[in-house]
Amino acid sequence: ELELPMLKVAATEMVSGVSGESEQKLRELFEQAVSSAPCVLFIDEIDAITPKREVASKDMERRIVAQFLTCMDDLNNVPATTQVLVIGATNRPDSLDPALRRAGRFDREICLGIPDEAAREKILRTLCRKLKLPECFEFHHLARLTPGYVGADLMALCREAAMCTVNRVLIKSEQQKRKHIHTGGSAAEESMGIGTDILVEEDSKQLELPPKDDLQRLLDLLKKQDPLPEEQLQKLCIEMNDFIVALSSVQPSAKREGFVTIPDVTWADIGALEDVREELTMAILAPVRNPEQFKALGLTTPAGVLLAGPPGCGKTLLAKAVANESGLNFISVKGPELLNMYVGESERAVRQVFQRARNSAPCVIFFDEVDALCPRRSDREVRASVRVVNQLLTEMDGLENRQQVFIMAATNRPDIIDPAILRPGRLDKTLYVGLPPPEDRLAILKTITKDGTRPPLDIDVSLEEIAYSQHCDCYTGADLSALVREASICALRQEMTLQNIQSKKGEIKISHKHFEEAFRKVKSSVSKK
Numbered sequence: 001e002l003e004l005p006m007l008k009v010a011a012t013e014m015v016s017g018v019s020g021e022s023e024q025k026l027r028e029l030f031e032q033a034v035s036s037a038p039c040v041l042f043i044d045e046i047d048a049i050t051p052k053r054e055v056a057s058k059d060m061e062r063r064i065v066a067q068f069l070t071c072m073d074d075l076n077n078v079p080a081t082t083q084v085l086v087i088g089a090t091n092r093p094d095s096l097d098p099a100l101r102r103a104g105r106f107d108r109e110i111c112l113g114i115p116d117e118a119a120r121e122k123i124l125r126t127l128c129r130k131l132k133l134p135e136c137f138e139f140h141h142l143a144r145l146t147p148g149y150v151g152a153d154l155m156a157l158c159r160e161a162a163m164c165t166v167n168r169v170l171i172k173s174e175q176q177k178r179k180h181i182h183t184g185g186s187a188a189e190e191s192m193g194i195g196t197d198i199l200v201e202e203d204s205k206q207l208e209l210p211p212k213d214d215l216q217r218l219l220d221l222l223k224k225q226d227p228l229p230e231e232q233l234q235k236l237c238i239e240m241n242d243f244i245v246a247l248s249s250v251q252p253s254a255k256r257e258g259f260v261t262i263p264d265v266t267w268a269d270i271g272a273l274e275d276v277r278e279e280l281t282m283a284i285l286a287p288v289r290n291p292e293q294f295k296a297l298g299l300t301t302p303a304g305v306l307l308a309g310p311p312g313c314g315k316t317l318l319a320k321a322v323a324n325e326s327g328l329n330f331i332s333v334k335g336p337e338l339l340n341m342y343v344g345e346s347e348r349a350v351r352q353v354f355q356r357a358r359n360s361a362p363c364v365i366f367f368d369e370v371d372a373l374c375p376r377r378s379d380r381e382v383r384a385s386v387r388v389v390n391q392l393l394t395e396m397d398g399l400e401n402r403q404q405v406f407i408m409a410a411t412n413r414p415d416i417i418d419p420a421i422l423r424p425g426r427l428d429k430t431l432y433v434g435l436p437p438p439e440d441r442l443a444i445l446k447t448i449t450k451d452g453t454r455p456p457l458d459i460d461v462s463l464e465e466i467a468y469s470q471h472c473d474c475y476t477g478a479d480l481s482a483l484v485r486e487a488s489i490c491a492l493r494q495e496m497t498l499q500n501i502q503s504k505k506g507e508i509k510i511s512h513k514h515f516e517e518a519f520r521k522v523k524s525s526v527s528k529k
Helices: 019-033 059-075 117-127 138-144 149-178 189-199 211-226 232-233 240-247 253-259 272-291 291-296 313-324 344-361 383-397 438-448 462-465 478-500 510-519
Strands: 004-012 037-042 082-089 304-308 329-334 363-368 407-410 427-433
Touching: 004 019, 019 037, 019 059, 019 082, 117 138, 117 149, 117 232, 117 363, 138 240, 138 407, 149 240, 149 272, 272 291, 272 304, 272 407, 272 427, 304 313, 313 329, 313 363, 313 407, 329 344, 344 363, 344 383, 438 478, 478 510
Parallel strands: 004 037, 037 082, 304 407, 304 427, 329 363, 363 407
Antiparallel strands: none
């Protein structure tokens, strides 16, 4: 845009093992920039040569930082006709020496964050300008399917979609050829027949390499492939299905770093809790599916939900099912795992969780055992836990925008949670997930056993009788799952004993006596008191 020469250098190129050479390289670089002025000097990964001097482990690192600061100050003394614009790039700005970020040096900081849906649509339109797409291609739909993708991820997605198109065309062409070939055992037919089997399947989510011999035959097939006719090339274009297939193999950078996923738990895996489902639908699913209506009502900040109840009642399953149903990314955080013995590390871990959620928005953050993370504050409380609670409060409704980041938490001790966490704007909705009544226990048992098909149940087993039995009083969902598992183990143990005696295998089925034996071993995890 400015028609200026540009000097681009990686910061690691400046580092040398011999004392004094790194500083000499820096001086020569800035002298070259001044001699080429006016120009732009771009230093990539600048944090490699300008770390904080108080934490630097070697004297050489401190000398390099001091030399860099001196070179930056010298640029302020050059004539106006020989101005040099110095641009540094880093993804770790907090690791830079503070002296580098003052006025007169790097006095302007521009943050290039994760693009939102509108920005992703613009990037996709730019990347696809030279690609052949259908006339009415839905860029806004593709942008909605790519939360957390940065520019490099979107470029890789376009490249992978083009490869999927090539695979699709080759498979289709091969299938058409096979229709015209009479059945026979010629080597040519055999070589053509493997093409469809070896090429990457469109529906596969993980690319698997074929055996070496088959791969060589596939390469021979592709070499013998005649060029596609001009008419077929004119009709060739990258379709939306190709992008959807490519999404399974191109993972965004934000997801590679940690634990952001879309859970595989659905409503079908939860056999009860209908009333809690409705509340969660309005709190989390409705804002995602009807954003325009919520915006018209002025509802911008997502509501937070606290799931309280005895352990094993399905609080975590509910959170995963909500994230799956809405297609949201899901970050599961165990409360104690954020706590660190070093001062400031626990607060930094909380900040990183929320930053990762913002990068992967729309996203659900689920804090399991949240009472360990934010206990009730008091004068006697340890200062470290108070700082963690304060950091969590700041992230929930502080200056940072929390749009499309939903917060869910679970605890079996809501009485010890700090009251400030439960006020409106934070975890303002508390849902009680209690012990399932008999009708819910029946629904849970049907879900666990897939309606008696897996594990297979004998004809003398009545799930309704088990659910309404007094033995199941105070049983949670986890207890019922353990009951079915223990009954399955009893059936397996009996079958293995019969095999040793009769030396033949039979069909394993769980009978009523297996459940009776399981009842003697599996006790309820919640007492009647």
